[in-house]
Amino acid sequence: xxxxxxxxxxxxxxxxxxxxxxxxxxxxxxxxxxxxxxxxxxxxxxxxxxxxxxxxxxxxxxxxxxxxxxxxxxxxxxxxxxxxxxxxxxxxxxxxxxxxxxxxxxxxxxxxxxxxxxxxxxxxxxxxxxxxxxxxxxxxxxxxxxxxxxxxxxxxxxxxxxxxxxxxxxxxxxxxxxxxxxxxxxxxxxxxxxxxxxxxxxxxxxxxxxxxxxxxxxxxxxxxxxxxxxxxxxxxxxxxxxxxxxxxxxxxxxxxxxxxxxxxxxxxxxxxxxxxxxxxxxxxxxxxxxxxxxxxxxxxxxxxxxx
Numbered sequence: 300x301x302x303x304x305x306x307x308x309x310x311x312x313x314x315x316x317x318x319x320x321x322x323x324x325x326x327x328x329x330x331x332x333x334x335x336x337x338x339x340x341x342x343x344x345x346x347x348x349x350x351x352x353x354x355x356x357x358x359x360x361x362x363x364x365x366x367x368x369x370x371x372x373x374x375x376x377x378x379x380x381x382x383x384x385x386x387x388x389x390x391x392x393x394x395x396x397x398x399x400x401x402x403x404x405x406x407x408x409x410x411x412x413x414x415x416x417x418x419x420x421x422x423x424x425x426x427x428x429x430x431x432x433x434x435x436x437x438x439x440x441x442x443x444x445x446x447x448x449x450x451x452x453x454x455x456x457x458x459x460x461x462x463x464x465x466x467x468x469x470x471x472x473x474x475x476x477x478x479x480x481x482x483x484x485x486x487x488x489x490x491x492x493x494x495x496x497x498x499x500x501x502x503x504x505x506x507x508x509x510x511x512x513x514x515x516x517x518x519x520x521x522x523x524x525x526x527x528x529x530x531x532x533x534x535x536x537x538x539x540x541x542x543x544x545x546x547x548x549x550x551x552x553x554x555x556x557x558x559x560x561x562x563x564x565x566x567x568x569x570x571x572x573x574x575x576x577x578x579x580x581x582x583x584x585x586x587x588x589x590x591x592x593x594x595x596x597x598x599x600x601x602x603x604x605x606x
Contacts, residue, residue: 303375305339306368308332309347313365317355389417389580395424396433397442400523401542401567402426406442406588413587420580428523434572439581442588444540445565454568455585458542458592462502462562463555465544466536476556477536480505480512487535488514489526501538503560510560514538540565545598567592 311321318329318336325332340347347361357365381390397406407424414420425431431438433452445462448454464477477483480503488501500511516535520526527544530537531552547553555561569585571577591597 301338302342305335305342306371308335309339310365310368310372312336312348312355313357313361388419389583390419391578391580392421392423393440393578393580393584394438395422395440395442395584396431396438397424397426398444399426399428400527401442401444401540405542405592409588409591413584416587417580417583420584422584433570439571439578440584441570443568443570444542445562448568448570451573452570453573454570455589456566457569457585457589458567458598460566461541462538462565463541463544464501464536464538464557464561465530465548465553465555467531467533467552468554470533470536471554471556478557480510480557480560483512483514483536486516487518488516489529489535489537490514490516490519491523491526492519492521502562503557504562505560509562542567542598546600549599 308321308325311324312318312332315321315324318332322329322332336348343360343364345360345364346358347364349356349358395406402424403426407426410422410424414422425438430443430446431441433439433441433449442457443454444460464483474486477486483501490501500513503510503512518529518534520529523539523543526537527539529535530539530544531547536556541548544553548555569588571581571585
C-alpha cells in the first residue's frame, strides 16, 4: 500500500509541478508529500526530482521512472474497472460442472442462448457424474442433483425433483405392480452399477426415515440414459429422477409405483463456492437456468426441445 501511494504521489507531483499543489489535491500537508518523495528516492537509490524554492523538475531517472509509474497505475485502474464491470456485467469465462445425462439435456443446451444474450461470456462445460471439488479443480459452478451439499458452498435450488420407481404399463401388466418395498425382490430391477452406485440399493422414505432396499436384475449399467431406455423398452423397472422421465410420464409410456415411498428431497441445485462478490456471469447463468426450469411444461417436453 505504501509503495502504491508513493508511486501515485510521485505522478501527482510531476503533473502538478509542486508539493503544495499535490498536497492540496490529497488534502494533506506539503511536508507529508515531501516525506513520501524522500522515502521513494531512498528506496530506489536515485534522485527523481530537482527541488528548489521556485520549481520542481524531473531528473533523467525521474523521467524514465514517471513513464513506468503511469503504466503501472493505468494497469491497476484497468484491473479495477474490469473487476467492477464483472460484478455488474456478464463478462469473462464461466466453467460449469454438471451430471452427464442432466447436463446434456438441461444445462449445456441452454449455453448458446445465454451466450447470445451475453456475448462477452465464454462457457465451458464438464459433463461427468463425478462430484468435482469446485475450488481445488477450478470450477465456478456445479449443478448437483440430490446428495449432501457442501456447507462451504452456496446452494440455490433450481427445481424440485424426486427419485421414483417406474416401468411401462406392459411390464406391470405382465409382472404386477409392487405394492410394498419388499415386492421389489420379485422384479427385474435395472440398476446403476458405477462404484458407489445403486448396486448398494435404492433409497426410499418410509415412516419418516430413509430405507435402503437391495435390488437385483438381469441388466445393470453405469450409464443412466441406457437404464432409462431399457425401462421405456419394458425390460424391467428403474429408479429414476422425475426430471428424466417427465416426458414419458406425460405420454403414459412410463408409470410410477411405490409413490408413497419416493425419495422426496432429491432436488436440483446450483452450487458455487462462498464469495463476497458473486460475478455477474455466474449469477445471471444461475438465474437463467432457474427461469428455464420454471417455465410451464418445461420438464414434459422432449429433451431435444430444451432451449
